[in-house]
Amino acid sequence: MIYPWQHQVWDGLQRRLVSLPHALLIQGPQGVGKLALAEHLAQSLLCEAEDRRKAPCGACDGCRWFLAGSHPDFRRVEPEALARRLAVGDDEEAPAEGPASTRKPSNEIRIEQVRGLDGFLNHQSHRGGRRVALVHPAEAMNVHAANALLKSLEEPPGSAAFILVSHRAARLAATIRSRCVTVPVGIPPLESARDWLAGEKISEPERWLAYASGAPLKALADAQDAGPVIASLRQALQGRDLEALGAVNDREGLEALAEALQKYALDRAFASFSGRGKYGAAKPSEHGLAWLRFAREMGRSRQLARHPLNPRLFAGEMLAGMPED
Ligand SMILES: [Zn+2]
Known part of the structure; x- marks a missing residue:
């Protein structure tokens, strides 16, 4: 096939x-x-x-x-x-x-x-x-x-x-x-990749494609694996509510969270410096450098996430380091 x-x-x-x-x-x-x-x-x-x-x-x-x-x-x-x-x-x-x-x-x-x-x-x-x-x-x-x-x-x-x-x-x-x-x-043409993802019942295919730098199979895997984590992440970000991270109770969820946070932070940093985000429509921030530092930190966390002592604690630590706005 x-x-x-x-x-x-x-x-x-x-x-x-x-x-x-x-x-x-x-x-x-x-x-x-x-x-x-x-x-x-x-x-x-x-x-x-x-x-x-x-x-x-x-x-x-x-x-x-x-x-x-x-x-x-x-x-x-x-x-x-x-x-x-x-x-x-x-x-x-x-x-x-x-x-x-x-x-x-x-x-x-x-x-x-x-x-x-x-x-x-x-x-x-x-x-x-x-x-x-x-x-x-x-x-x-x-x-x-x-x-x-x-x-x-x-x-x-x-x-x-x-x-x-x-x-x-x-x-x-x-x-x-x-x-x-x-x-x-x-990387395939956007239209072809988007139509295929839509056929796989992925909602917001363009957003997932942007996250995956246009690679459709990576976008599909991200949407299927990281979807629930990112949904809980959005909730947690809105309310700074660690309880909303209940889904993060294993290493894979943690790694996906670190990746999502890294991309979110890069998005905020790009938006702050250039006025437009790479991964989606992010809000520019006055603290572009802080978001960039946080993104780098999350890059390291992605490696560490494979061997954390306590997934919930590790997730909490990651979020605690996030810039305020
Ligand atoms: Zn044959």
């Missing part, structure tokens, strides 16, 4: 499906659907429809296996922590499965994971077509993993296709970037 704003970039890829280079780097900001595009491309490379213009057909064996997550010629390489979050629905309290799983899952792509590709890529494909490796997010490769991947990129087995996805491509080794053909995916 691709998003409505991706049709143009997809058409370009689809037309060249049989002659695509062996390594592509799909890069762009977070929250614009790069992973969905990469998966769509992987499915198309594995699709067995005779008419390539119809790939991915969604109906052949190749497509069905891919969609079921069990295509033998497809490998996904991603940090253990990410794979686990997707598997357990982001529940950190999920019970450990045994002594081995008490180790903290890694946020890096490690060399063993990349080496694991070697055997996969060098064998004949199960279905006689391509073998596809999707590396996501590519910047999560540590230096050893990147060096190992570089070897495969330099001497790719005949049927191998590499799809790298990155929102911090500058962090990738230049040697890796230079061996990939870049597919840029940018």
